[in-house]
Amino acid sequence: MKAAILHGPNDFRVGTVETPKAGPGEIVIKVKAATICGTDIRILRGKKTKGVRFPSVLGHEFAGEVVDVGQGVTRFKCTDRVSVDPVVPCRACAYCRIGMENVCLNRQAIGYEFDGAFAEYLKVPAVAIEAGNVFPVPASLDYRAAALAEPLACCVNGFRNAGVKLGDAVVILGAGPIGLMHAELARLAGARFVLISDPNGMRRDAALARGVTHVCDPEKEDLAAKLKGLTDGLGADVAILAIGVPSLANDALALVRKGGNVNLFAGFSTGDMPPMDVNLIHYNEIIVTGASALTRQGYETALNLLASGQINGDTLITHEFTVDEAPAAFAEAESGRALKVLIRDA
Ligand SMILES: [Zn+2]
Ligand SMILES: [Zn+2]
Structure with a gap:
């Protein structure tokens, strides 16, 4: 599959990597919509380094269709429309126990520790499914707006x-x-x-x-x-x-x-x-x-606000590109001419 790969600070190229397959407890989604976050740009420019790996695939604001379901996964099936809270809390540390899972001591995130959504497909790790980080996208919500549930x-x-x-x-x-x-x-x-x-x-x-x-x-x-x-x-x-x-x-x-x-x-x-x-x-x-990341509860609230039309996600997206065009998409996002820049399936 095609993926936009970050090889190092300021070194971001589209390449071909192996298409992920769902192992036990995992699902694979075809990424339908992934939006660029200011944090992605800070990572690309070497201004944010914590939790960043090279090479890796960025992209933590996304939604897509389930195309492969691993052994033991019962809550999702192929063709399901899903979006994912990318920050997976451990649910056991001192902060998770007091309801501050957004600052979990052992948190792992898709787009950081796990490869992210600026690619044709994305593997959702078993821990994310177990923790309830995968949400059905309400029928009234399109993939583009569903991707915005994360920043919201x-x-x-x-x-x-x-x-x-x-x-x-x-x-x-x-x-x-x-x-x-x-x-x-x-x-x-x-x-x-x-x-x-x-x-x-x-x-x-x-x-x-x-x-x-x-x-x-x-x-x-x-x-x-x-x-x-x-x-x-x-x-x-x-x-x-x-x-x-x-x-x-x-x-x-x-x-x-x-x-x-x-x-x-x-x-x-x-x-x-x-x-x-x-x-x-x-x-x-x-x-x-202050403010740090998000919670699963906040993600659900955001999805509901978008699906009910209380917040219009569509009009926040001003530019669209394909994975092939990811470097141009980042340049647009950095230019100040855009609101949200979306990378969608070809
Ligand atoms: Zn973000
Ligand atoms: Zn924790």
């Missing part, structure tokens, strides 16, 4: 930490797919408004098209002043950092009211140590929260 589930996880409540004022930094998903979650959670900031005009337009009422070009407008104008001078209840620019973490501290929540959703590069005005956290009693 990550947003669901971070969004819980952000603690948006009814009537809140929410500011989101970054109007890429992640920022747009957070904006929709904020609307669903009853935020009174969302202000989203991004220097990229295409992304601001995408936010407006999705019903976000306030956008800001931070290169031309004073974001803090705009936000204060909307909140009687107080600032937002919640700020969500949806782009991994380290200096924005400090900016976000100045955008929330006293007692507000700053959620550092986006990942940063290894070694990023931006200066922070710690007195803002101290005197303003700001709650700073």
